[in-house]
Amino acid sequence: MTEQNAFVPLLLDWFAAKKRDLPWRNTYDPYAVWVSEIMAQQTQMDRVVSYFNRFMELFPGIAELAAAPEDAVLKAWEGLGYYSRARNLHAAAKRIMAEHGGVFPGSFPTIRALPGIGDYTAGAIASIAFGRDAVAVDANVLRVLARVRDIDVPVKEPAGKARVMEIAQALLPTGRAREYNEALMEFGALVCRPKNPDCPCCPVATACQARHLGIVADRPVLSKAKDIIPLEVATGVLLQAGRLFIQKRLPKGAWANLWEFPGGRIEPGETPQAAVVREFIEETAFTTEVATKLAVIRHGYTTFRVTLHCFLLRLAGGRNDGELPVPALTAAQQSLWVRPEELGGYAFPAGHRKLIDQLADSLWL
Ligand code: SF4
Structure with missing residues (x-):
């Protein structure tokens, strides 16, 4: 041998x-x-x-x-x-x-x-x-x-x-x-x-x-490394009458059928705060305002490195009447107003799950 x-x-x-x-x-x-x-x-x-x-x-x-x-x-x-x-x-x-x-x-x-x-x-x-x-x-x-x-x-x-x-x-x-x-x-x-x-x-x-x-x-001989693309994203946790707004992503595309807080990429020259308010209008037709910044979460994917700017939002115009308004969804198939303790029952992408874990310690929930 x-x-x-x-x-x-x-x-x-x-x-x-x-x-x-x-x-x-x-x-x-x-x-x-x-x-x-x-x-x-x-x-x-x-x-x-x-x-x-x-x-x-x-x-x-x-x-x-x-x-x-x-x-x-x-x-x-x-x-x-x-x-x-x-x-x-x-x-x-x-x-x-x-x-x-x-x-x-x-x-x-x-x-x-x-x-x-x-x-x-x-x-x-x-x-x-x-x-x-x-x-x-x-x-x-x-x-x-x-x-x-x-x-x-x-x-x-x-x-x-x-x-x-x-x-x-x-x-x-x-x-x-x-x-x-x-x-x-x-x-x-x-x-x-x-x-x-x-x-x-x-x-x-x-x-x-x-x-x-x-x-x-x-050995092994390596292929040329792929460029990692940095992405700046803003997302908002909208709180109304003790409930949080979540939406279910569309059945096709990245993170299909997972739940999320609405948000999206920050445009060039835009602040994260402005981006999250704009994204909420585009995705739900809700006019919101930033109550406070919650966290900055970084998460790496195969070809992306995402920096997620997370905000607590409230409905603009002092709508604290306990009503839970109905969104006009453009980027999701379904939405819910859930109690904070119910978030554990839904599957979220990793960045949003990290945010939820951090929210567990928040005094405002
Ligand atoms: S098989 Fe791997 S661990 Fe073993 S001698 Fe070769 S390179 Fe080293």
Whole structure:
């Protein structure tokens, strides 16, 4: 056996000894594998565990998930971000009920055809839940194989990704895809980490080309970083007769179907205070005035960095008659006047949820 061919046995031995005890590893149930794989995309594993356990309690199977209102699914997802993942899970559960009799399909192409499932997730489910010889190449696997096999092109671009797929496929030990895929991902998360890989204690170091060549720091080759766009946004919490105004976003576009406080981008030359008053008129036809500034919240997304200027608003013209006026909505599908303690029952984007957490300590509520 050459040193290169030694890589997989060394990896599998390490995985057998060191794998973490994660809740979905106690089962090969396709539903549990699917939910865990979708949650783990773009999210740290320690955060995934608590969300996963709660999600499985709320929606223990495909039928329960399919039958749940979308609001309940989004609420269970609140804080994980990338809400299209939750919407696609929900849509796929409905499709499995309608087209597969409620039974998770077992072939790669049928899994791949479900909403929100790409090559990686289809490979993970096909191998882990159904024991099929499919590869599952995520960011961990791209990085590990770029180092072990010294791939000198950016692995997140099509040519580099194709090379990693080819190598992953060639290395796959027949009949052991489940362990192999899980081991590669776990190894990338725990040992061959993006920063500070643990090369001195690495169980596969003898089979690693980048280590032999002394170029670990140069692998994987990175794509050119995308520019992060700064966005200045103003939002307003309108208080009237002890209730707060919230609205549900439209069913398409960013944060579709989540709840929010109205607001929007601050125009060039505009103050945040002026922006929030303007946005309220445009989105609800309410004329408001700023009572006080509540917070400035910063939140990073993949391609944006949002600075959210948050204000407490009241209706202009001294309307303190206890009436809850009806808005003319232009940027939302529904609105509500809710008591502050009811805000926890609705799913909000991360920036607004941070604001709500801060509001809990406010004296005026
Ligand atoms: S030696 Fe270092 S770079 Fe190579 S596989 Fe091990 S941890 Fe990764």
